Amino acid sequence: MTKPQIDYAAVFHALPGMVALLTPDLLYADANDDFLQLAGRTREQLVGRYIFDVFPENPNEPAAAGMRETQASMLRVVATGERDTMALLRYDIEDPERPGHWAEHFWSPVNAPVLGPDGEVVLIVHRVEEVTELIRARGGTGSDSSRSRVLEAELYTRSRELQEINERLRRAQARDREVALALQEAMLPAPTPVGHHRAAVRYQPAAGTLNVCGDWYDLVDLPADRMAVAVGDVVGHGLGAACVMGQLRSALSAAARVAEGPARALEALGLYARAVEGAESTTVVKTYIDWGTHTITYSSAGHPPPALLASEGTVTFLDQATDPPLGARPEHMPRPEASIAFTKGATLVLYSDGLIERRTEDIDSGLARLAGALARHGHADPEALADALLTELLPAAGNTDDTALVIIRL
Template structure:
């Protein structure tokens, strides 16, 4: 019983619809009364068992594809943390009273994730709309009409499945091209003077989620380097193309501008002429070993982290302005400078590393700070691997992740 006196288990079981709760391993946790009634199963026969043990494929008829499509849908939800709505599916369901006998059923499923505090999927809600009765009315003179309706709906369902398969294939091809484009535009950086640096790029999970994250490191006059990351709004080939344009422009501007703020001002003016560049976020930093200072400016981006040798973490958030193109008129961007010590570490990243749905951004920043503190003695390469391992969900995220680490 919950503290407020509401028996949520009883509420769930009384839901007037077919709903089941599954673990990430696709084992039944519970099911509504309507799910039990419509599927012809008891709660005892479901709980603890795997979904496809209870509802396997019909070995005598390969035509119904509902079970296979359902498995693919649930895997997508686990990988992306996003709800997946399926087209009408035909299933063959084995009779609970007469094993070996199969009943033709038509269900329209929706699968939704339940996320834990860390943003990972801890449960799956599997809701089914039963439409078999509408398709297979078998009484008297309606039988002929019902058969026609059944055939028509089944044909339409198959057509929708074929369209979805073609779309997935097209998106998969687009993803391959976009990833190849990103690989060309985001090569492993060369040496930045005598300083140690590591970069990582992790694409989003799913064929639709190639994004526009980028990183850049450039040598500057004197014992200085410029370090930047950015994130273009949107997905796919267009976002990857915009990313390439903005990365090149900021890289060039940082070499001649009088500091990070001016470099971002130049980038903002250029972005006005690039379709799809509006609301891009970026942060530019300049590391100066002669003065042991770090100068930075942010266009709506997450704050860089400065990991001090003693394990404390300082987020560089004193020079943040709106994203590119967010203001109708040009306004000078802010800039701030902070000192660093020998052995400190600069960490720049994009939102895929820390942001999770339905979670406050401060929770993600706290996770990052804690992970940095635990690995403060690691070299940049090992630190980059540790951050990705600890902070990214095992199934990946629905957003790209770019990460740059420089030992100061």
């Protein structure tokens, strides 16, 4: 099929409704046929001329503000590069054939930018909805009646203004989402290869929030076929919690490379967290997996216990080394540490409380639900198992809490 050749100049002039193009200096560059007809001007009387030389303010109307408001709107478009929807205004037009005779007009204008390759405004699209006849049909004569008609016409334009506001909000939310996605990628990148061991990670922000949260995961390869794995949960949602999360995650990742075990790593993190505003009450669980000795050593700072799924299907929760969250104690104290053996083919699951906790039940119900799901889907590879757990355990309508999930096939 041949691509149609579109004459955009012809399309512009055939557009229904009043549309004009102005330069950033507010000089007319062009106007469509409806604009010329309804404004009572020829193209030669417009193009190249300053808008307010062509359409000055009515000197007989002391309260007139159409010129000032139109100029302010257009200059906002030039300065911000954003569309500007104006409130209904009265803007009288002088009869070009009878100087000194002014016709009452009511307009509902929208000004929009046309950007050049460098992102600067090169043209202003000035679209005007003529509502004069509507207002005249609604009222009589006189100043009080005129004000009343203006108020009625305001109601007519509110729906368009609300649509414009909603569109601006949509664009702002899209920009915020781009920022959030970039922040998420920087703070929670995909895990680097972990040798021959299969791993899966998932990150699920709470419903109705930006795509960032205070939950995190971290996987660190260690010498001698060992790995350090952590999941943490900062109180709160959104960018503030995510910034705290980023600091704590980086600190714990560094500590894991030099600490003798998970308890020492959490002790170092707890000391660091005292200097980070918003880090109090953060929960973290840290595990060291040693494939040489087939043991998992772990320590928890108030975090839900990891689950160890044996190859035969039994589930054990690692809950023998649990201590209060970060910042919960006024004085520094050593943290507990415990170890458990595993066999080849077992699966270690670390997660944040969004996966299991519900406001209407105790945590044991959530742990039992997780154990049941692991028993049913534990034969799957880590990626499929992660998807199955999120599908089965999270509410279909969206969770009110963030969720992080790490699965390691041992």
